[in-house]
Amino acid sequence: MRSAKSSGLLVLAALLGSLALAAGPVPGKVGYIPFAEAKPILEAMAEALPAGLSGQTPEKLESLWPAWVKSRDAEIRERLTRGDEDTVVNFLLFGTSFTKQPRVTSEQLREIAGDTGGTAGEEAAGKFRQLVEKRVQDLVSRMSAPGNNERLIFARKVAERAGIKSTDEAERKKAARYLYENYLRVLKEQGSYQQVLGAAHSLGDPTEEFAERSKLYKERGLSLDTSLPPDFALEVAMAAMRERGILAPGSVRRVGIIGPGLDFTDKQEGYDFYPTQTVQPFAVMDSLLRLGLARAGELEVDSLDLSPRVNDHIERSRRAAVQGRGYTIQLPHEPSRGWKPELVAYWKRFGDQIGSPAAPVAVPASLQGTVLRAVRVRPEFVRGMRALDLNVVLQREEGPGDKKFDLLVATNILVYYDTFEQSLALANVQTMLRPGGFLLTNNLLLELPSSKMKSVDYVSVEYSTRETDGDRIVWYGRER
Numbered sequence: 001m002r003s004a005k006s007s008g009l010l011v012l013a014a015l016l017g018s019l020a021l022a023a024g025p026v027p028g029k030v031g032y033i034p035f036a037e038a039k040p041i042l043e044a045m046a047e048a049l050p051a052g053l054s055g056q057t058p059e060k061l062e063s064l065w066p067a068w069v070k071s072r073d074a075e076i077r078e079r080l081t082r083g084d085e086d087t088v089v090n091f092l093l094f095g096t097s098f099t100k101q102p103r104v105t106s107e108q109l110r111e112i113a114g115d116t117g118g119t120a121g122e123e124a125a126g127k128f129r130q131l132v133e134k135r136v137q138d139l140v141s142r143m144s145a146p147g148n149n150e151r152l153i154f155a156r157k158v159a160e161r162a163g164i165k166s167t168d169e170a171e172r173k174k175a176a177r178y179l180y181e182n183y184l185r186v187l188k189e190q191g192s193y194q195q196v197l198g199a200a201h202s203l204g205d206p207t208e209e210f211a212e213r214s215k216l217y218k219e220r221g222l223s224l225d226t227s228l229p230p231d232f233a234l235e236v237a238m239a240a241m242r243e244r245g246i247l248a249p250g251s252v253r254r255v256g257i258i259g260p261g262l263d264f265t266d267k268q269e270g271y272d273f274y275p276t277q278t279v280q281p282f283a284v285m286d287s288l289l290r291l292g293l294a295r296a297g298e299l300e301v302d303s304l305d306l307s308p309r310v311n312d313h314i315e316r317s318r319r320a321a322v323q324g325r326g327y328t329i330q331l332p333h334e335p336s337r338g339w340k341p342e343l344v345a346y347w348k349r350f351g352d353q354i355g356s357p358a359a360p361v362a363v364p365a366s367l368q369g370t371v372l373r374a375v376r377v378r379p380e381f382v383r384g385m386r387a388l389d390l391n392v393v394l395q396r397e398e399g400p401g402d403k404k405f406d407l408l409v410a411t412n413i414l415v416y417y418d419t420f421e422q423s424l425a426l427a428n429v430q431t432m433l434r435p436g437g438f439l440l441t442n443n444l445l446l447e448l449p450s451s452k453m454k455s456v457d458y459v460s461v462e463y464s465t466r467e468t469d470g471d472r473i474v475w476y477g478r479e480r
């Protein structure tokens with residue numbers, strides 16, 4: 001029989017163990033990129049440096065560096081505010097939970113945004129304006145009594161941050177103006193992206209076009225939107241890496257998802273009828289196991305993101321998993337999108353390595369035709385996930401050598417930065433990867449001679465029958 005003292009010790013050990021798990025995996029130490037690592041980039045890009053750094057002597061640059069990095073970090077994080085406003089505009093246009101008005105479609109929006117000459121006809125433009133105005137009214141009235149609708153609460157918070165309350169009629173008018181003005185801003189930005197893309201396409205050179213697309217959003221607010229197709233493209237890329245002998249079976253143990261995002265109201269279809277979720281970390285785990293590139297029990301996947309909303313979401317999910325609760329992902333499929341059969345097959349198998357089918361939430365009547373499946377990810381795949389608060393342009397995790405990542409993933413994030421900042425991000429990626437490790441991204445990045453990150457190969461993946469609906473996934477290897 002155990003003595004009272006030894007069983008007391010066992011209880012204490014078990015308690016400490018569960019406290020450690022609840023407190024989470026040991027957080028990484030995040031630090032700013034030191035001047036020594038930025039120096040070759042500053043030298044190579046002397047002509048393209050931002051105000052504050054351009055035209056300075058090397059000595060002056062070195063003394064300016066620590067303060068510049070800190071203030072630039074704050075400026076980049078500030079872009080999240082405008083990204084939140086963009087998200088509210090997507091909710092306004094595509095949402096179904098606060099209005100009976102028909103949803104705007106992404107095609108409609110593209111047409112209106114690209115219609116600088118007014119060829120869509122005044123009647124169509126007028127109808128569209130009326131539709132948006134009605135949606136604005138419905139959203140404002142629901143924002144004043146949001147109940148427990150997380151999206152309405154979020155929209156209200158975003159408006160409050162801009163100094164608008166939803167208390168009385170005058171404030172509600174202000175809120176309506178604020179939403180409409182943001183909608184007009186987004187429309188204008190959309191139009192300018194379409195112009196840049198059109199000009200890039202007319203170059204007639206797919207690589208030049210890819211390079212132009214790769215920094216398209218360098219002025220845009222940082223939004224968190226995410227959707228399933230890029231995760232499919234990542235699986236295709238990793239399968240190609242395995243076929244081409246670049247990734248060996250069972251060789252991937254540590255993975256970092258840079259900017260996993262949150263599915264709130266995605267830009268394509270704008271679903272807003274299921275709880276906010278993150279998908280990419282689970283998608284990558286699922287693919288790695290399916291492809292035999294990683295083994296369950298050995299795989300660690302972390303998130304590296306500067307958004308408090310993303311980080312809080314992951315930390316809350318991790319804590320729930322420590323309590324034994326799995327993570328449910330809703331997977332909508334809209335047959336009229338014309339997805340390629342390979343993407344449909346991916347959607348069907350999604351999650352079979354890390355979870356089991358779950359009952360999806362009900363699809364609203366206005367979305368008849370949308371097919372929904374759901375997967376419940378097992379807690380063991382969630383409870384070890386770290387959510388590192390990290391701005392990859394200026395920061396890196398500074399861990400000991402044996403804790404470097406085998407694989408880092410960055411889709412739809414570097415496109416928010418110009419070439420100089422992308423090069424800084426690549427230097428941070430280099431520091432976080434083990435020699436021989438890879439970055440997978442859907443952007444074309446400048447390869448400076450001083451960088452150890454070299455593009456190895458790529459795959460092009462089509463998502464649907466629609467023109468330019470696809471991605472090119474490039475893998476950059478860290479030289480040994």
Ligand SMILES: C[S@@+](CC[C@H](N)C(=O)[O-])C[C@H]1O[C@@H](n2cnc3c(N)ncnc32)[C@H](O)[C@@H]1O
Nearest residue numbers: 224226227259260261305306307391392411412
């Ligand atoms: C548009 S979402 C993309 C989500 C997902 N990767 C995808 O492809 O669907 C961009 C994500 O990157 C994050 N992000 C943007 N800039 C970042 C930075 N400098 N460092 C870390 N995360 C960043 C955002 O917070 C967000 O989670």
